[in-house]
Amino acid sequence: MLQLDLQSRQPIYEQLIQKLSEMISAGAIKPEEQLPSVRTLARDLGINPNTVQKAYQELERGGIIYSVAGRGSFIAPGNRANETLCRQSLIRIREAVADGRRTGLSHRQVEETVRSVYEEGTKHD
Amino acid sequence: MLQLDLQSRQPIYEQLIQKLSEMISAGAIKPEEQLPSVRTLARDLGINPNTVQKAYQELERGGIIYSVAGRGSFIAPGNRANETLCRQSLIRIREAVADGRRTGLSHRQVEETVRSVYEEGTKHD
Amino acid sequence: MLQLDLQSRQPIYEQLIQKLSEMISAGAIKPEEQLPSVRTLARDLGINPNTVQKAYQELERGGIIYSVAGRGSFIAPGNRANETLCRQSLIRIREAVADGRRTGLSHRQVEETVRSVYEEGTKHD
Amino acid sequence: MLQLDLQSRQPIYEQLIQKLSEMISAGAIKPEEQLPSVRTLARDLGINPNTVQKAYQELERGGIIYSVAGRGSFIAPGNRANETLCRQSLIRIREAVADGRRTGLSHRQVEETVRSVYEEGTKHD
DNA sequence: GTGGTCTAGACCACA
DNA sequence: GTGGTCTAGACCACA
Numbered sequence: 287m288l289q290l291d292l293q294s295r296q297p298i299y300e301q302l303i304q305k306l307s308e309m310i311s312a313g314a315i316k317p318e319e320q321l322p323s324v325r326t327l328a329r330d331l332g333i334n335p336n337t338v339q340k341a342y343q344e345l346e347r348g349g350i351i352y353s354v355a356g357r358g359s360f361i362a363p364g365n366r367a368n369e370t371l372c373r374q375s376l377i378r379i380r381e382a383v384a385d386g387r388r389t390g391l392s393h394r395q396v397e398e399t400v401r402s403v404y405e406e407g408t409k410h411d
Numbered sequence: 412m413l414q415l416d417l418q419s420r421q422p423i424y425e426q427l428i429q430k431l432s433e434m435i436s437a438g439a440i441k442p443e444e445q446l447p448s449v450r451t452l453a454r455d456l457g458i459n460p461n462t463v464q465k466a467y468q469e470l471e472r473g474g475i476i477y478s479v480a481g482r483g484s485f486i487a488p489g490n491r492a493n494e495t496l497c498r499q500s501l502i503r504i505r506e507a508v509a510d511g512r513r514t515g516l517s518h519r520q521v522e523e524t525v526r527s528v529y530e531e532g533t534k535h536d
Numbered sequence: 537m538l539q540l541d542l543q544s545r546q547p548i549y550e551q552l553i554q555k556l557s558e559m560i561s562a563g564a565i566k567p568e569e570q571l572p573s574v575r576t577l578a579r580d581l582g583i584n585p586n587t588v589q590k591a592y593q594e595l596e597r598g599g600i601i602y603s604v605a606g607r608g609s610f611i612a613p614g615n616r617a618n619e620t621l622c623r624q625s626l627i628r629i630r631e632a633v634a635d636g637r638r639t640g641l642s643h644r645q646v647e648e649t650v651r652s653v654y655e656e657g658t659k660h661d
Numbered sequence: 662m663l664q665l666d667l668q669s670r671q672p673i674y675e676q677l678i679q680k681l682s683e684m685i686s687a688g689a690i691k692p693e694e695q696l697p698s699v700r701t702l703a704r705d706l707g708i709n710p711n712t713v714q715k716a717y718q719e720l721e722r723g724g725i726i727y728s729v730a731g732r733g734s735f736i737a738p739g740n741r742a743n744e745t746l747c748r749q750s751l752i753r754i755r756e757a758v759a760d761g762r763r764t765g766l767s768h769r770q771v772e773e774t775v776r777s778v779y780e781e782g783t784k785h786d
Numbered sequence: 787g788t789g790g791t792c793t794a795g796a797c798c799a800c801a
Numbered sequence: 802g803t804g805g806t807c808t809a810g811a812c813c814a815c816a
Contacts, residue, residue: 355789356815375511382507383528386500393529403508404518459801584816625761632757633778636750643779654768730804731800
């Protein structure tokens with residue numbers, strides 16, 4: 287659970303933000319529930335506490351979680367984790383498709399690709 | 412023409428590779444035609460010659476262009492600029508869509524986004 | 537009553553000092569009246585007894601309350617809760633205004649802000 | 662120039678953000694002008710590069726500056742440094758005044774304080 | 787214990 | 802050289 291790719295070009299803290307957002311969005315962690323402490327999560331993931339903290343701070347800025355010094359970090363009630371993820375995802379899709387269109391991909395080709403993604407049976411992740 | 416975004420997270424040399432590939436793919440530059448010299452292009456774009464050099468090297472590795480020491484760089488005949496771009500583009504679209512699906516976007520929502528991209532009139536880029 | 541903001545940057549014990557001072561200053565608790573015990577107040581507010589203890593100690597240092605070992609804490613007769621609060625408040629206002637002036641706020645803008653605060657009907661707190 | 666108080670309760674990076682915002686707001690550094698590099702400024706101020714970077718990143722998030730990896734950090738054109746500072750300043754004044762009002766300060770007393778700040782001759786800072 | 791700040795120093799890709 | 806990321810480790814106030 288919460289698999290990171292330390293070799294990826296995407297920074298670890300960004301992967302963390304994304305994975306945690308997904309878990310929150312999926313309801314795996316619920317509003318007002320406490321997140322693992324910065325140190326605990328860092329230890330469990332084998333990364334540095336500063337990296338976890340950076341991710342937590344970004345999530346806090348985005349209103350997904352809130353942190354109370356001396357107490358811990360918690361899922362914000364009414365957080366927009368899902369909306370945020372969807373919005374970002376749609377932007378990325380739009381960019382990728384616009385790019386493909388410029389390259390000469392036909393509407394049909396893109397539609398076909400989209401369809402194939404949605405027809406793959408439920409995936410492991 | 413050949414607009415770069417110096418502030419983008421995407422490295423300039425990658426943007427250059429993509430833009431040049433697009434121009435070649437679109438026939439704006441034809442096989443055996445000569446590309447501007449590394450220094451000229453760097454000066455025109457206001458970027459570092461090392462950056463242009465890196466882009467040219469990658470394009471050569473991909474068989475899109477070829478360089479002749481002392482003479483310059485030329486578009487390779489029979490280059491697969493278009494195929495390369497399309498392949499990469501489809502991969503990126505597939506990844507973005509898979510991501511969106513995981514986030515909870517419906518097939519319909521994605522289709523709608525794709526459609527809207529294709530319905531926008533011819534764009535400036 | 538005695539609303540704390542656990543997420544505020546201002547430490548809880550400081551908020552406690554301020555709120556208690558306000559209540560004493562406003563006469564909601566009168567000289568020689570007993571304050572709730574450290575443990576009781578901590579339980580009621582859902583905070584750590586150490587935090588309440590720290591606030592009580594500071595209030596005692598300021599001559600606002602006094603404690604009798606084994607009996608409890610009481611409002612000091614002749615306490616200067618009000619004077620203390622007013623003095624601190626004026627200092628903070630002065631600093632905030634000086635800051636605003638440096639930033640370029642006009643005397644008029646600040647006056648207007650002050651007026652708007654005083655014109656808001658009686659507030660909940 | 663750019664005096665920091667290393668003993669202050671206010672974190673160094675926040676002081677940096679504020680001071681730089683003030684300089685930009687005052688026109689001491691103009692749009693598109695380059696800021697000192699993270700390392701240079703850190704060395705000059707005798708603090709750690711990470712601390713400077715944190716300040717720069719916050720300023721970038723606020724649209725006050727922009728950073729280009731490998732090139733440097735620059736004042737953003739059309740930045741709202743001044744508006745941002747004024748807005749924050751007015752909020753702080755409003756809070757301080759509301760606090761004072763609750764404590765029992767009269768409108769007149771506050772007005773008098775404000776006036777006195779504005780009547781002090783031009784100050785050094 | 788908890789989050790927040792800071793230092794010292796390393797490594798990376800890019801310019 | 803430049804910004805960006807990350808580690809290791811320290812210290813702080815607060816709870």
